Amino acid sequence: MSDADATTERESSDVSDLMDHLEELEEHVDSPEGREVVQDAMDTITDLQEPGTFGRVIRGFDRADAAEAGIGGALFAVPMVVEGGTYDVGAFVATHPLNLLATVAVTIGVVYGILYVAEIQDVRVKDPILGFVPRRLAGVIGISFGVTAALFTGWGQSQWASDPWLTLCVVSVAWAPTAIGAALGDILPGS
Template identity: 55%
Template sequence: MSEDQTEPPATEDDDSIGALFDELEELQAIVDDPTEREQVREAMRAAIEVQSDSTAVFGRVIWGFDRSDFAEALLGSLLFGIPMAVESGTVDAGQHIAQHPLYFAGTLAAAVGMVVGILYVADFQDVRVAKRVFGLVPRRLVGVTGTAFLTSVVLLTGWGVVEWSTDPQMAWVALCVCSVAFVPMAIGAALGDILPGS
């Protein structure tokens, strides 16, 4: 397992593992010494490894974001995004939101909001925040949404759905089309990331 990600399998002691993680996270927050903080992280990993023999998918504590999570998010993005790349309605919707900048902002906000809901609110898995980008945004949220958006841009560009140009208006429409495809791709990325339980 990666250094910053561990997961307990589903057992009758799931509540105990969750409570243990809560207590260890509280301890990590009050410990001042970096060495002691690392010891708390080691205790978290050790607690997870105690029950690593089960192959259950649900009921795990998901902690961190590593390259296997990236691969799962990429697969989820592609599964939900390929239909968007071949559907002409994606271009129509992108052209529509290009004429309404508030709709563009709303589209992005809705996509990020759904990802937050899937990862942290819906309780599919017990997703914990191991590290934050700039001390604010959970790395898993950045990883999932970033993977989905980058996949959207690469897929739609590679398949000729959008054309990037030096003309700002054409580039804006291309960005809006990619943003429309980003919505289901972000949902797919979030589900792909957490449903395997890693």
């Protein structure tokens, strides 16, 4: 390992440790003003990080993150739209609702794992929806499903008017890899 790599790794670890300490401090601060000061400090640390793809602390979910998720999702969705097997699998899960539910649950679990468990990046939850749903997870899932539905509809591969259930199942099957692409597209640039 070169000196530059060791320095980058040490700085990344230091930033991650500092963020851990600030998040712990935030839990113990009672006043809204105090929590806001801690949040501002975490935002400042995030803003001051050296540009790069790996080793950054990622917080929040903004317009740039949404665009990255959309691009990553589209890259994975296009092959699913043109592949005939997607329709066959969608037709199968249309007649096996438990398989459809399992597909959706596993997809959400895999996306959660990529974002928060696999430690590809140090992704932090900021301002969760309803106090427990991470904005990044909701954004990646929603955007990837929207991209998938839009591509299937735009390229004439959907039958929303005549058979909405079948179309929903086909889109849901194609959404599984699209969501993975969206998650990777979002966190790999490191923003």
